[in-house]
Amino acid sequence: KKRIEAPPHIFSISDNAYQFMLQDRENQSILITGESGAGKTVNTKRVIQYFATIAVAGGKKTEPVAGKMQGSLEDQIIAANPLLEAYGNAKTVRNDNSSRFGKFIRIHFGTTGKLASADIETYLLEKSRVTFQLSAERSYHIFYQLTTGHKPELIEGLLITTNPYDFPMISHGEITVKSINDVEEFIATDTAIDILGFSSEEKISIYKLTGAVMHHGNMKFKQKQREEQAEPDGTEEADKIAYLMGLNSADMLKALCYPRVKVGNEMVVKGQTVPQVHNAVMALSKSVYEKMFLWMVVRINEMLDTKQPRSYFIGVLDIAGFEIFDFNS
Numbered sequence: 213k214k215r216i217e218a219p220p221h222i223f224s225i226s227d228n229a230y231q232f233m234l235q236d237r238e239n240q241s242i243l244i245t246g247e248s249g250a251g252k253t254v255n256t257k258r259v260i261q262y263f264a265t266i267a268v269a270g271g272k273k274t275e276p277v278a279g280k281m282q283g284s285l286e287d288q289i290i291a292a293n294p295l296l297e298a299y300g301n302a303k304t305v306r307n308d309n310s311s312r313f314g315k316f317i318r319i320h321f322g323t324t325g326k327l328a329s330a331d332i333e334t335y336l337l338e339k340s341r342v343t344f345q346l347s348a349e350r351s352y353h354i355f356y357q358l359t360t361g362h363k364p365e366l367i368e369g370l371l372i373t374t375n376p377y378d379f380p381m382i383s384h385g386e387i388t389v390k391s392i393n394d395v396e397e398f399i400a401t402d403t404a405i406d407i408l409g410f411s412s413e414e415k416i417s418i419y420k421l422t423g424a425v426m427h428h429g430n431m432k433f434k435q436k437q438r439e440e441q442a443e444p445d446g447t448e449e450a451d452k453i454a455y456l457m458g459l460n461s462a463d464m465l466k467a468l469c470y471p472r473v474k475v476g477n478e479m480v481v482k483g484q485t486v487p488q489v490h491n492a493v494m495a496l497s498k499s500v501y502e503k504m505f506l507w508m509v510v511r512i513n514e515m516l517d518t519k520q521p522r523s524y525f526i527g528v529l530d531i532a533g534f535e536i537f538d539f540n541s
Contacts, residue, residue, distance in 0.1 A: 222255050222258050222259060222262075223258075223262050225242060225259075226242065226258075226259050226262040226263065226526075227262075227266075229241075229242055229526050230263065230266065230267070230325070230526065233321065233325070233524050233526060234325050237524070238524070239524050239525050239526070239527070240524075240525075240526045240527070241526070241527040241528070241529060242259060242526065242527070242528045242529070243529045243531075244256055244259075244528065244529065244530045244531075245531060247306075247534060248304055248306050248307045248310050248534060249306050249307030249310065252311070252530045252531075253311050253530055255530075256315075256317065256528050256530040257290065257293070259528050260286060260289050260290070260317065260319065260330075260528070261286060261290075263319050263327065263526065264284060264285060264286030264289075264327060265286075267321060267325055267326055267327045268284075268326070268327060285327055285329065285330055285516070285518070288330075288407075288408075288515060288516055289317070289330050289332075289516065291404050291407045291408060292332065292404070292408060292512045292515075292516075293404070294397070294400040294401050294403070294404040295401055295404040295405060295408065295508060295512070296313075296315075296332075296334075296508070296509070296512075297309070297311070297353065298352070298353045298354040298357060298397065298398075298400075298401040299352055299353075299354050299501075299504075299505050299508065300312055300313040300334075300337060300352065300505065301352065301353055302338075302341055302345075302349065302350055302351055302352050302353065303349055303350035303385075303386065303389045303392075304349050305346065305348045305349060308389045308390070308391045308392060309353075309389075309391075309392065311530070312337060312338035312341055312352070313334050313335065313336060313337040313338065313505075314334065314335035314336060314529070314530065314531040315332055315333065315334050315335070315529075315530050316332070316333040316334075316335070316527055316528070316529045316530075317330060317331075317332050317333075317527065317528045317530070318330060318331050318332075318333070318525040318526075318527045319525060319526050319527075319528070320522035320523075320524070320525045321522070321523060321524050321525065321526070322520060322521055322522070322523055323521075323523045328518060328520040328521065328522045328523075329516055329517055329518040329519075329520055329522060330516045331513045331516055331517065332509055332512060332513060332516070333509075334505070334506065334509050335531070337501075337502050337505055337506075339498040339499075339501065339502050340498070342381070342425065342497060342498045342501045343381050343428075343429065343494045343497060343498060344381075344384055345382075345384040345385035346384070346385055347384070347385050347386075348385060348386065349385040349386065350385050350386050350387065350389060351381075351382045351384075351385075352501075353392070353394070353397060353401075354401065354422055355376065355379070355382045355422070355426060356376060356382075356387060356388070356394050357394050357395075357397055357398035357401060358370065358372065358398070358419065358422060358423065358426075359372060359373070359374050359375065359376050359379075360374065360394045360395045360398055361374040362395045362398050362399070363398075363402070366419055366423075369416070369419070369420070369423075370419060370420060370422075370423030370426075370456065371423065371427070371452045371455070371456070372423050372426060372427075378430075379426045379427075379429055379430065380429050380430070381426065381428060381429025381430075381494075381497070382426060382429070405418065408511070408512055408515050409515050410511065414511075418504065418508070420456040420457070421456070421457065421500060421501075421504050422501075422504075423456050424452075424453045424456040424457045424500065425497045425500055425501050427449050427452050427453045427456070428453065428493050428494070428496065428497035429493075429494075429497070430449045431444075431449045431450055431453070431493055432444070432445035432446060432449070433445055433469070433486050433489045433490065434486065435485070435486050439483075440483060440485050441469070441483045441484070441485070442469050442484050442485055442486040442488070442489040443469060444465050444469065447461060447462075447465065450464060450465050457500075468484070468489050468492050468493060468496075469484055469489055470482070470483065470484070471484065471492070
């Protein structure tokens with residue numbers, strides 16, 4: 213059929229973008245939208261595969277660089293997927309594996325239209341999911357991958373258990389998903405971290421911070437007698453978090469219960485009530501999680517940078533899908 217007679221097709225759209233880029237010498241962008249579960253992320257992968265197939269970089273094989281992963285650019289971009297999905301995807305009401313972050317993948321080409329390199333930008337990770345889920349939902353996959361106990365040394369090293377219900381912050385909703393095998397996914401995540409060239413120290417740090425985030429929901433505080441001030445109710449959890457994050461436990465508790473704030477030109481210590489401290493702990497865990505996620509993307513981009521000259525790019529925007537409910541809570 214002629215192109216105009218057929219409904220839009222992912223390869224035809226990709227091909228158009230590629231031809232226009234070469235013909236008009238201008239960057240192109242492909243926008244992929246749809247509600248949650250419509251297949252945006254899958255289509256994004258198809259677009260990348262298409263460009264990787266038709267625009268294979270020419271020239272002789274370059275010498276391998278230490279620390280850089282081997283394999284085609286397509287393989288590298290695809291390898292970044294399991295890691296980003298473990299930390300950025302979760303089960304929602306309508307979709308078992310829903311991206312809770314938007315991403316813009318730029319695929320760079322040289323002047324002749326050969327593939328040069330790629331980079332990923334991420335937007336707005338859904339941080340609220342780290343500390344709360346609806347009853348039919350689940351938090352980010354990584355938490356449940358770690359608690360499978362597939363790597364017993366991590367259960368010991370992160371001071372966690374194999375029961376997600378021991379961590380109230382990640383067990384508001386469901387803890388297993390029918391269509392997802394957490395052990396298999398965990399193997400994929402773990403392998404992806406290695407393929408992407410993270411050092412073994414960075415790898416254990418990623419896991420330690422993830423474990424620390426899980427422990428945040430177990431910290432307990434009580435009100436001091438006859439005053440509004442909160443104080444730690446046992447320091448066991450705080451000690452675990454401090455150990456995993458390389459902090460001093462007493463300093464961390466002091467910062468949560470007696471934060472120093474700037475008033476005018478001087479620093480004063482502010483008293484905190486139990487609900488205020490609880491909110492601070494939740495905010496801290498979300499912030500740690502998000503900063504770690506953004507840092508991983510920066511590292512992945514360093515891996516995808518080939519130092520080859522870039523002339524144009526085709527961008528693929530896979531923006532977060534939203535559930536469309538008659539009644540939205």
